[in-house]
Amino acid sequence: MLNQDTGLSARDAKDRGAPIYEWMKTEIRARIETGEWPVNHRIPSENELVESLGVSRMTANRALRELANEGVITRVQGKGSFVAPKKRSAPALGVRNIADEILERGSVHRTELILAQSETCGHELAAALELDVGAQCFHSVMVHNEDDVPIQLEDRFVNPAIAPDYLEQDFAATTPNAFLTSIAPIAKTEQFIEAVLPQPWECKVLAIARFEPCILIRRRTWSHDRVVTSVRLLYPGSRYRLQSNF
Template sequence: MSDTPAPIYQRVKQAIISQIRAGHWQPHQRVPSESELVTELGVSRMTINRALRELTSEGFLIRMQGVGTFVAEAKAHTALLEVHNIADEIAARGHRHSSKILQLKARAANDEEAAALDIQPGQQLFYSQIVHYENDVPVQIEDRCVNPSAAPDYMKQDFDQVTPYIYLTQAAPLTAGEHIVEAVVPTLQERELLQLDEQEPGLVIHRRTWSGKTVVTAARLLYPGSRYQLFGRFTHQR
């Protein structure tokens, strides 16, 4: 068994989780600011930011832009499949992430997209299509529709430098999500983008996320069936 210490941001996360579980930080209580935590814990602001961002995605905290970070209400139901930043997943495997932006535009929502985002058909949405690479091998095509009311500056982001996940979790903190998983036959264009053989299947995750009562984004994430597997973990509490 490895005795390598956990990364600093992971230890920060565990320290915050311990405060919440011990009842020192109550639901709806405002937690110290990033600057205060930097001083208190003696770590970098980048480390604190990453810890708070991941704890928000995992449902422990709620971040309200311009207001602060608060302890989330404890949930009585089983947690949803976690939502992660693909760049972090790739880095955790010791590999290099890169991406290529194929499309980034504002356009009118069709009926299906409007239903997914809970907006009116014809209403403007933001659309992006990005291919993600792991050590220069394509591993995901990300087709994403974004609700402009939840993420108004989406089109201004430099997605060569940050993933949509990073901006969206800051602009509209994740409070709920849903996943639908299915096997698909990729189109010719998708096979070319993912460098798939003719008979190779694709694995798709259809994901919607909410911030409060607002649907923030609806994404279609296509993976090569032979180079990717889904992993989930759950615990059973009596």
């Protein structure tokens, strides 16, 4: 049931799996993401949250303080808390759909599915997806071709709790990126860019030489504080470069 004063729902104390302050953060973030609370909208004060949710002020304070540190909201002493303006996004380094990118260049995009299966999380993978060791996750590997030239090797792991029917998708028609962003709005992205030498099997599927340097992008995306996907994108250095002007 919705609380008219704050717009937040009073959760039954029993079904909480996450800490209260985390739950408050996700609820507030959700209202911002859906547009229910637009930019500069005033967020319920700490005391209002105390009243409507039955939490202590320190807990409400922690939730709002952490959201402020993350840049989601801004707080002004004596005035209140407000939805922060959206961050600028970097065109070239943001999460682009490789298919759109290729089409914009006037080329033909074609994918080659190499693998799509369910796997058991090992230690490292569990940490990356923030799941438990031994849990199931989805794994897909595919090559994206531009005019029949391999240009990106996509090695992706997906959280099945968020996309339970991931493996049933037709990846020739919809890229994993497009599918996942359609069912889970991206709230946060972590991205590392490295230069590496490819593995032998990667050389084979990308049709490149053994010592061709490649750009490796390792990216994780979150939605509602849960990891949606962890992906490795490998680009042959001779065929691809990143651009970021500002």
